[in-house]
Every structure is written in structure tokens, then in C-alpha cells.
Amino acid sequence: MSLNQFNKRAALRIAAVSVVLAGISAPIAWFMATESAEDEVVALAMEESNRFLRHFDAVDMNGPAAAEHAREAAETIAGGIFDIAEIYDQAGRKMAEAVTEAGEQVESQLPKHGRPSYTKASYESLQLPDQRWVLRVFIPLRGHDAREIAPVTGYFEGVRIVPAWQQQAIQSAAFNVALMACLAALLCGATIYPIVVRLSADNERKAREVLDSHISMMEALGRAIAKRDSDTGAHNYRVAWIAARIGEEVGLSGSTMQALIAGSFLHDVGKIGIPDAILLKPGRLDEAEMETMRTHVALGEEIVRGIGWLDGAHEVVAAHHEKWAGNGYPRQLAREAIPLSARIFAVADVFDALSSKRPYKEPMPFEQVMAILGKDAGTHFDPGIIKVFEKIANEIREQLQDSTEATARTLLEARIRLHFEM
DSSP states (O other): OOHHHHHHHHHHHHHHHHHHHHHHHHHHHHHHHHHHHHHHHHHHHHHHHHHHHHHTTOSOTTSTTHHHHHHHHHHHHBTTTBSEEEEEETTSOEEEEEEOHHHHHHHTTSOOOOSOOOSSOEEEEEEOTTSOEEEEEEEEEOTTOOSTTSOOOEEEEEEEEOOHHHHHHHHHHHHHHHHHHHHHHHHHHHHHHHHHHHHHHHHHHHHHHHHHHHHHHHHHHHHHHHHHTTOOSHHHHHHHHHHHHHHHHHTOOHHHHHHHHHHHHTTTGGGGGSOHHHHTOSSOOOHHHHHHHHTHHHHHHHHHHTSGGGGGGHHHHHHTTOOTTSOOSSSOOOGGGSOHHHHHHHHHHHHHHHHSOBTTBOOOOHHHHHHHHHHTBTTTBOHHHHHHHHHHHHHHHHHHTTOOHHHHHHHHHHHHHHHTTO
């Protein structure tokens, strides 16, 4: 994936996450802000009601003047902070009640409850059937000792109808908090995006540097093999390019194509371990020498397995001398048991060997080369790969005609840039 494509995908994903976070955080912030505003209103109401209750000595419902004190406190509280004020004695019996005109309108809509017996202050937030919003407060009274460990001497219950102006103020504050949470989520996404893009660019640059070093190592190994084998090195570039072209026609891509290119370029890497007397012998090798020569496959396997990023090249290195009919070496694999990359390479390797000039032979005519490949389809080569190759053989011949090592390298580099995403 190119950096521009990554940037677009990163932008879309970060934007989507930011919108989702904004959609989640805004309602949560609204709810929390509303709850906080309610808590503030209730806290103020509790504080004021306690102050009035203590002023009228209506916190201990056991004395002889308790009922009178409770009535005075309830009447003072109702119409101020609360629309309904009720005071109960220690046993939960109602001592006094005061209700405003607005309180009378909502009293019948309030849920009923039994005698109070709670020990901690609390409140309810209710949306009544007529859509009015009320806060219902429950406060245990503890005489003149207000500590929670003191015994409960009575109960106060108040109902406040939240006025429109206060509802609007609470909703406005909640909306502002929700909006800030929404904007914070979007701003966070906008801030993260350039950081992600910069980190991605750094990672891509480092990955390319590592890939460049890997490809340079691959080329160095290939040149070392070619020099030991009295070749110019052009063969490795050509067969890797031809194999890549066949692989493209077959539909290979990604790591599979990368493994095919690396394996084709390094197919004879094991020849580094073959003695010069055998590797450079001008005449025909005897059977013992051929056995030694065949060990280059196992040597090559050991080399590429020791280099982590070349593990994928193992299939071509290990099986490039296997034959479709099962009479190749070293494992006598047959048909589909031979890895696809090795079957592709076998066609590329023989085509280039027959078509190229070597110190010991002239290149064969194109028609003769194609005839040999066609004749060996089903014995040496995978017939399906031969059919694919026949479609692009003319193009390959034209591209490689009179090519030098430099031109062959240029062709391969184009495939590397394409398939290694450079």
C-alpha cells in the first residue's frame, strides 16, 4: 500500500473513530453534567432546609413543642426552596405539612411511600406525567447532634418543582459540556492523524531501508554464485524476471511473488560450496562428480534457511531440479507435489539456458527452444505452466533479445519495485 493510500485510510478510520467517540462521549457528558447540576441543586436545598429546621428547632420531634416547631418550619420552607414540605417524628408519623399551589398540582402525581425509616439523606429526580420535573429530597433529622452516628429524631421530606429558568440553565450547561466533549473527541482525532502519518512514514522509510539492504544482500550472493560459475550474472537477473512474468500471469502476488523472485535469483546459491575442480570442470562430469554437484541443492537450502527473510526462497532452491514426471532430484517429487514456484522457475531456467549464449554453446533459435519446452511438457515441466508461458514467450524473447547484464537487471528491478512495494 502506498503512503497516500495509507493516509486516506488512516484519515477515514481516525475520523470514524473520532465521530463514534464523539457520539458516545457527548451523551455521557450530558448525563453527567445534568446529574452534577441536580446534585448541586439538591445539596443547596438540603443545606437551606436544614438551616430552617434548626432555626425553628424542628430537628428533635420528641419535645412538647415539636408539632408547633415542625409546622412553623414547614410553612417557612414551603414556598421558598420547596413546593411541598413534610416533617415526620422518630416513628415516621407526619407532624406537619405545607404545600404551595404548585405543590398541590403535582402532589397526586408523586409516587406513594410508607413510613420513613431511612438513615441517610437521598433524593429522587422525577419526570411527572404532566412533564414537570421535580426533585424529591429525603433528610433524616438528628436533633442538635448532626453527626451520622447520632440517633434519628425525625424526618424531613421536600419536593421542589424545578422552574423553567433553572431547567434551561441546567440543560444549557449540560449542552455546553456535551459539546466540549464532542469537540475534544474530534480535536483528538485531528491531532492524532498527523502523528500517525509521520510515524507511518518513518516506519515505511525504515522498512524500505531494510528491504534495500536485503535486496542488496540477495544481489551480492547472486553475483558471488555467478562469478564462481563462470557466468556474468545476467542469467540470475533474466531467470528471476522471466519467473516473475510467469508468476504474474498465473496470479501470484505479495509474499508468494517475493519468494519466487528471491528463490529464482538465488536458485544456485548452494554452488558456493561446490569445489572448483567440479564446478569449473570444462568437460563432462562423471557420476561421482555429478553426485557432488547435486549436493548444491542441499547446501542452498541450508544457506537460505539461515537467513530469515529468505525463508520463502527455500521452495525454489530446494525443488528447482525436480521434474513433473518424478525423475528429478533430490527428492523425486512429482506433479503438484513440486511447489508451484519451483515449477514456474523450471520453465524460466530452461528457456533462458537454451536461448542464451554460453562459452560452450551458441543460443538456440526461438522456435527450437519452444519446441523443446513443448515436447517436455508433462515429463520435465508442468503442462499448465507451459501453456501460460507460451502466451508470453514472444514478449519475453523481445524484451531479452541482445540484453546485457545491465538491461536484465533493470527489467528485474522494475518487478522488484512493483512486487516489493518499493
